[in-house]
Amino acid sequence: MENEAYHTVYIAASDISGISISKEWKFYTNTYPDMKDSNISSCTACHPSNSFTGSNGDLENVHSKKLYFKGTHSNSRCDNCHNYISVPAGCSQCHDNPDGQFAYAPHGSTPTIKYQTTNVDSKMPIRVTENREMNDCILCHQPGSQVKGYVGYQAAPTRLLNNHDIPELHKANEPDCTGSHAKSLTREHARDGRSDANGNPITCNTCHKSTNPVVVQAIKDKNTSCTTCDSKDTAHKEVHAKCAGCHSKGSYEESRTVH
Incomplete structure (x- = not known):
């Protein structure tokens, strides 16, 4: 079996009455260690980081064209990105930060919170299921994720961003x-x-x-x-x-x- 590759499994069955069912899924084989790729600084080597007023660091700066942290939910709906990931703390991740440092907690201010994948392609193997550090880019951008980005100036994100994984590239x-x-x-x-x-x-x-x-x-x-x-x-x-x-x-x- 080829190493460092996706493999597809397809099963179909039917009974004597003609009722049939089929299922397809993929799995990935790899016996080599992965280079550390979770930190946002790994991405800024290729992606420009443009700072803006109110930014809390490189993660926000890389997404500066589409993130607005001005207290306006219509411009900065959490579920535009968080339709893919969730946290056990729910809304308290941003409001009433338990550490008491912020009235709201910008990205990077709650390093103890673990994000998990929730909206994924069930046919695809997910390499990273929980963020390995606060700003783990691969969590959203790995194959199989269903996180969406904006196209032009549409009101809602529509473009899947799941085609970006470091080893594959x-x-x-x-x-x-x-x-x-x-x-x-x-x-x-x-x-x-x-x-x-x-x-x-x-x-x-x-x-x-x-x-x-x-x-x-x-x-x-x-x-x-x-x-x-x-x-x-x-x-x-x-x-x-x-x-x-x-x-x-x-x-x-x-x-x-x-x-």
């Missing part, structure tokens, strides 16, 4: 590498032994804020080819050349440094 189409490496660059960089030039764990910003011209150009071109960065890595090529002597695709795992 970073998959490399190089079958010769998948015998030893993850398809997704984010998962490959999150494996044991991976580190940046300073010995720190690799994050989204390691590449997206890199000054290395090769990395900068690859991101600009949306090029996820493994060889783009590794082609000049002599040690990497030598390792695979040695493995190829006995193995067609190799099973040796090497640790490389991303600059």
